[in-house]
Amino acid sequence: MTGSNQVPYLLRAARGEVLDRPPVWMMRQAGRYMKAYRDLRDKYPSFRERSEIPEVAIEVSLQPWRAFQPDGVILFSDIVTPLPGMGIDMDIAEGKGPIIADPIRTQAQVDALRPLEPEESLPFIKPILQTLRQEVGNQSTVLGFVGAPWTLAAYAVEGKGSKDYSIIKNMAFSDPTVLHQFLSKIADSIATYVRYQIDCGAQVVQLFDSWAGQLSPKDYDTFALPYQQQVVRQVRETHPDTPLILLVSGSAGVLERMGKSGVDIVTVDWSVDMADARKRLGPDMKVQGNLDPGVLFGSKAFIRDRILDTIQKAGNRGHILNLGHGVLPNTPEENVAYFFETAKQADQLLATCA
Incomplete structure (x- = not known):
């Protein structure tokens, strides 16, 4: 832990400062590719145990x-x-x-839902976030984690993950009234949850609308965007200075729409060139991404070249280096280490290339 009062590097990027190199982290960086995680998983086979027992979740987050x-x-x-x-x-x-x-398929089920009371139903969140803040001090930024309304609704209506989302799209396109009520209730609860995470120590919060990329642009405007905006609007009322990040998987077709959500930072996946993403999102929107996770199976020279290409295209202001999605399970740990080392030396490497 550090006793210094400096502002963590990622937070500086999220605020739009010009920096020598982009801050770097990795989605799913705590998880399956790490031997330390797999060993812990053997001891705690239930995901809910691993994520809801504070000392276990803290350990996994810190690995x-x-x-x-x-x-x-x-x-x-x-x-x-x-x-x-x-x-x-x-x-x-x-x-x-x-x-x-x-x-969730009926009006009666939607009517029976209750507003989220995080202190009561998620008592493990506070000790996890508070401990993470204490452990990393100002050497790193602690990020919160929430699902966005459309994606949570998709899970709740489908009952599980889906390839075609036919059940929720049936509801959306044949009887949208119930779905809109459900989405609004989720948005209220997620806004409460984001605010709670910030109060517990999260310095930045990422919203995962993972499945919103399964919507056409027109349907994104109807079923995803308004409820992302509802969450952001409510969070801004009480926590106007906490940066928010939005991720949508397969987002090439809705990139500009993501920028309309009100978030500070848009995660760009690898289906869009970073230079194009910058043009499409405009000079004021900050970006995160956008390496293909598969790059980490390449040689070190290949990984380095791809990192430097992304950093050059993103520029030195308002960019957080990340993968375009989560790190893949069989990724060699030494390549993950090299990804972080290279990112942290990017300013020197780019000067050498110039």
């Missing part, structure tokens, strides 16, 4: 911090974690993801 010193340390959690607090029972099956026992 990559100890190994690689990333500029961001993210709360180890899952998109669906707040659903039980709203009255939607769920479990997380290893290798399969969330399973909702009684999927």
